[in-house]
Each structure stands twice: as C-alpha cells, then as structure tokens.
Amino acid sequence: MGREGVRASIEQLASISAEGALMAGDLARGRTKTTFVRVHGAELSAQAEHEAEKLSDAPVSAGLQNSVQGAIELSSDIAGAIDDLRVSPHDRKQARVNEVKLRRWAEETRGLAEKL
Amino acid sequence: MKKLFQIALGIIAAIGGFVDIGELVFDTQAGADFRFQLLWAVPVGVLGIVVFAEMTGRVAAVSGRPVFDVVRMRMGLNVGLITLAASLLINLITLAAEVGGAAIVLQLLFDLNVSTLILLSVVCLVLVVYFVPFGGIERIFGYLGCALLVYVAAAVHLKPNWHEVGQGFVPHLPSSALYAYFVIGVIGAALVPYEVYFYSSGAIEDRWGTADLNLNRANAALGFGLGGILSIALIVVAGEVFFDPHIQPGYLGTTALGAQQAFGEAGLVLALVGMLFAVGGAAVECAFSGAYTLAQFAGWEWGKYRRPRDASRFTMAWLIFFALAFVIVETGVDPVLLTEYAVILSVVALPLTYLPLLLIARDRTFMGDHANGILGNVLGWLYFVIILGVSLAAIPLMLITNGGSV
Numbered sequence: 001m002g003r004e005g006v007r008a009s010i011e012q013l014a015s016i017s018a019e020g021a022l023m024a025g026d027l028a029r030g031r032t033k034t035t036f037v038r039v040h041g042a043e044l045s046a047q048a049e050h051e052a053e054k055l056s057d058a059p060v061s062a063g064l065q066n067s068v069q070g071a072i073e074l075s076s077d078i079a080g081a082i083d084d085l086r087v088s089p090h091d092r093k094q095a096r097v098n099e100v101k102l103r104r105w106a107e108e109t110r111g112l113a114e115k116l
Numbered sequence: 117m118k119k120l121f122q123i124a125l126g127i128i129a130a131i132g133g134f135v136d137i138g139e140l141v142f143d144t145q146a147g148a149d150f151r152f153q154l155l156w157a158v159p160v161g162v163l164g165i166v167v168f169a170e171m172t173g174r175v176a177a178v179s180g181r182p183v184f185d186v187v188r189m190r191m192g193l194n195v196g197l198i199t200l201a202a203s204l205l206i207n208l209i210t211l212a213a214e215v216g217g218a219a220i221v222l223q224l225l226f227d228l229n230v231s232t233l234i235l236l237s238v239v240c241l242v243l244v245v246y247f248v249p250f251g252g253i254e255r256i257f258g259y260l261g262c263a264l265l266v267y268v269a270a271a272v273h274l275k276p277n278w279h280e281v282g283q284g285f286v287p288h289l290p291s292s293a294l295y296a297y298f299v300i301g302v303i304g305a306a307l308v309p310y311e312v313y314f315y316s317s318g319a320i321e322d323r324w325g326t327a328d329l330n331l332n333r334a335n336a337a338l339g340f341g342l343g344g345i346l347s348i349a350l351i352v353v354a355g356e357v358f359f360d361p362h363i364q365p366g367y368l369g370t371t372a373l374g375a376q377q378a379f380g381e382a383g384l385v386l387a388l389v390g391m392l393f394a395v396g397g398a399a400v401e402c403a404f405s406g407a408y409t410l411a412q413f414a415g416w417e418w419g420k421y422r423r424p425r426d427a428s429r430f431t432m433a434w435l436i437f438f439a440l441a442f443v444i445v446e447t448g449v450d451p452v453l454l455t456e457y458a459v460i461l462s463v464v465a466l467p468l469t470y471l472p473l474l475l476i477a478r479d480r481t482f483m484g485d486h487a488n489g490i491l492g493n494v495l496g497w498l499y500f501v502i503i504l505g506v507s508l509a510a511i512p513l514m515l516i517t518n519g520g521s522v
Contacts, residue, residue, distance in 0.1 A: 014362060039224050039227050
C-alpha cells in the first residue's frame with residue numbers, strides 16, 4: 001500500500017470517528033432512535049475494522065510503519081466506542097464519555113493522516 | 117379551479133418524486149467534501165431535466181408517441197437497439213440501487229434482517245404497482261416523499277453563512293479531478309434518463325393532448341425546479357454538518373444524520389420516511405421505465421391504464437425487472453456504490469436519448485406549431501453540448517478519482 005492509500009485509509013478512520021462522535025452526542029442528549037444507533041453504528045464500526053484490516057494486511061514501506069501502527073490502534077478504540085453505543089443505546093452517560101473520546105480520536109487520526 | 121388544483125397536486129408530487137438515491141448520495145458527498153462550492157451544479161442539472169422533460173411531455177402530448185418510440189423512429193433500428201440495451205442496463209442498476217436503498221432505510225427504522233427487508237421492499241412495491249392506479253402511485257410516493265422537505269427546514273435551522281451559500285451558486289472551473297467528478301455526479305443525478313422515460317410515458321398514461329401543454333410546462337418547470345430545492349438543501353445541510361469534521365459520507369444513514377443534527381429524533385424520522393418514499397417511488401419509476409422502453413421499442417401493448425392481462429408482456433416486463441433487482445441486491449452489493457455507477461453510466465448514455473428527442477421536438481413537419489421555439493432550440497442545443505461534454509468526461513473521471521474516493 002502506497003502513501004496515498006495509507007492516507008486515504010487513515011482519513012476514512014478519522015471520518016468514522018467524527019461521525020461516531022456526532023451520533024454519540026445525539027444519543028447523550030436523547031435526540032435519536034435506538035434502531036438508528038444500532039444499525040448505523042454497526043455500519044461504522046464494521047467499516048473501522050475493515051480499514052484496520054486493510055492497513056494491517058497491506059505491505060507498507062518502513063517510513064509509514066509508525067503511522068500505520070498508530071492508526072490500527074486507534075481504529076480498534078474507535079470501533080469499540082461505537083460498539084458501546086449500539087450495545088447500550090440507553091446509556092446516556094456512557095454516550096457522553098464516548099462522544100468526547102471519539103472526537104479526540106478523530107483529531108488524532110486526522111493528525112496522523114496530515115503528517116503523511 | 118379544478119385545473120389549478122390538478123397542477124398543484126402534480127407539482128407537489130413532482131417535488132416529492134424529484135429526489136432519489138442518486139441525489140441522496142451525490143448531494144450529501146458533494147456538501148461534505150466541498151461545502152457549498154458545488155451548489156451551482158444543481159440548477160445546471162435541474163434546468164437540464166426541465167428542458168428535457170418539457171420536450172418529452174410536449175412530444176408525447178402532440179404526437180401521442182412516448183420518448184422511446186421517437187428514438188427508434190428517428191435513429192433507426194440499430195442505434196435504437198444500442199440505446200435500448202444501455203437504457204435497460206442503467207434502469208436495472210438504478211432499480212437495484214433504489215430497492216437496496218429502501219431496504220437500508222427500513223433497517224434504520226426497524227433494525228430487522230436486511231435480506232428480509234429487501235424481500236419485503238420488493239413485495240410491497242410489486243403489490244402497490246399491481247393494485248394502485250397510476251395517479252395513486254404518483255401521489256402516494258410524491259406526497260410522502262415530501263417529508264424530505266425536513267432538509268429545507270434543517271438548512272435554514274442550521275444557520276449557514278448565507279453569503280457563502282450565495283457564492284456557491286457562482287460557477288467556477290474545477291480545482292481538482294474530484295471536484296470535476298462531483299460536478300458530473302450532481303448534474304448527472306438530476307438528469308437520470310429513467311425520470312424522462314417515466315414522465316413521457318406518464319403523459320400518455322394520463323392521456324395528455326395539446327390542451328395539456330400548459331400543464332406539461334408547469335409540471336416540468338415547477339415540479340423539477342422546486343424539487344431542485346431539496347438537492348440544494350441536502351448540500352447545505354451536508355456542508356454545515358459534515359464539512360468541518362471531515363466526514364466522508366458513505367452510507368444513507370449519514371445523510372439521515374444531517375437532519376437529526378438539526379431536529380433530533382423528529383428530524384431523523386422525517387428524513388427516513390422521506391427517503392423511504394423517495395427511493396420507493398424512484399424504484400417504481402425505474403421498473404416502469406424499463407418495461408415502457410422495452411414495450412415501446414417492441415411495439416407491445418403497454419400502460420398501467422390497461423388491465424394487466426391486456427398488456428401481459430408489459431406487466432411481465434416490470435415484474436421481471438423487480439425480480440432481477442431483488443437478485444442483484446440480495447448478492448450483498450452496496451446500494452450506494454451501485455448508485456454511483458448508475459448515475460455515471462446514465463450520464464454516458466444520455467446523449468443517445470437526448471439527441472433524437474431534440475431533433476423531433478424542433479421538427480415542424482412533425483410537431484407543427486408546437487415545435488421548439490427560439491428559446492427551446494437555444495436551450496436544447498446548449499444542453500446537448502453540456503450533456504456531450506459531461507458524458508465524455510464521466511468515465512475517465514470515475515477512474516481517476518476511484519469513484520470519488522480520492
């Protein structure tokens with residue numbers, strides 16, 4: 001996987017995290033539907049895992065290893081936080097905590113992409 | 117008064133029926149990636165579909181011939197066959213995308229197994245098409261599709277910078293291949309041919325004559341024109357909600373999230389209901405368009421106003437279209453990806469339908485006093501050039517941008 005491919009994958013992770021944060025925010029404020037959180041959350045978390053697999057499986061040059069490793073770790077955190085939302089869609093307190101985390105991870109992941 | 121009421125109802129149905137999965141996907145991605153910079157492409161596409169639809173409606177009302185009859189008559193059998201094959205393929209891909217979209221929206225609403233929901237969507241659509249009269253179908257999907265007006269309210273509620281929104285309507289040259297790809301996507305999503313085949317055949321179904329030419333103009337201009345406001349609203353909402361956090365929308369759920377950000381659960385439910393009926397209505401139009409084109413080309417009896425057994429091959433054709441779409445979606449293919457292919461392929465095939473129609477609509481020996489006037493000819497040829505340019509650029513841009521993902 002070349003630099004552009006790695007960058008696109010990491011940007012995708014940042015996007016998923018940012019979208020997860022929006023969803024978590026709405027969940028924390030009781031402004032959404034449980035079915036929506038479960039179904040759309042499953043799509044986002046599956047996509048995060050897919051991006052992690054892509055990054056993990058593809059051979060990358062030595063200069064990209066650190067970024068890729070960082071992104072894989074973040075992707076696991078992101079998918080986990082989104083899974084928390086869909087597994088416990090009535091837990092507003094947890095959603096508020098996850099909103100903050102997902103927003104922070106979105107920024108960290110974007111930072112990784114921008115360094116490439 | 118009754119006529120005015122009829123026009124108003126037709127316009128409301130057209131507004132609700134304007135948006136399909138193509139707009140939901142491309143407009144949201146366009147707003148997320150480029151904020152308001154692609155707004156200008158919406159009126160370009162909408163004016164194109166107004167010009168195109170008005171001509172097909174007029175030709176149908178004056179000559180009693182729907183658009184595919186005209187294509188075969190003007191271009192001959194061989195070119196007609198190529199156009200037919202391209203149209204059928206595009207209709208099928210679009211139908212599969214719409215059916216898949218309906219199933220996804222149902223899943224977001226009810227969290228049931230998606231395979232079951234695909235089957236449920238197809239069965240419900242087939243039952244509605246079989247048992248509900250043509251006008252009823254238009255109204256059910258058109259009126260309930262108006263729930264998408266929640267995006268217009270959301271666009272206002274989110275308080276965008278209206279100066280920036282206004283600047284988005286000033287056309288500017290593409291700054292990147294991705295930008296050019298989305299220009300084509302936004303214009304192409306408005307100009308999908310099935311809408312025109314459906315509109316033209318619908319004119320025959322509704323038995324339009326020369327007395328209905330004003331109704332045709334009103335429906336085409338106001339219906340599609342006001343429908344374009346929904347596209348603009350989708351871009352503005354996506355620009356406000358998804359641009360700053362760098363969200364790349366790849367799901368219909370993301371489009372719905374935009375309305376939720378503005379109005380919470382009520383916004384989400386309205387958006388999902390609107391999407392369900394918009395894509396459901398588009399699925400019906402696609403299935404009918406496929407059956408219309410085939411029947412008109414082959415010279416079969418066709419029309420919803422006929423009893424199914426009196427137009428048995430036409431009825432069988434739309435049933436087969438639904439069955440094929442069901443099989444395609446059940447393979448697990450992503451409806452959003454299908455939509456992108458369908459819109460781009462539609463753009464490529466568009467000149468094949470548009471040119472013969474333009475030649476007929478301006479032909480005084482065929483259309484008499486109802487042939488294109490100066491404005492009709494200028495706009496007609498201008499759009500032919502635009503369509504040609506867009507169709508030549510569509511595939512290379514799709515390849516360069518990897519389908520808009522770079």
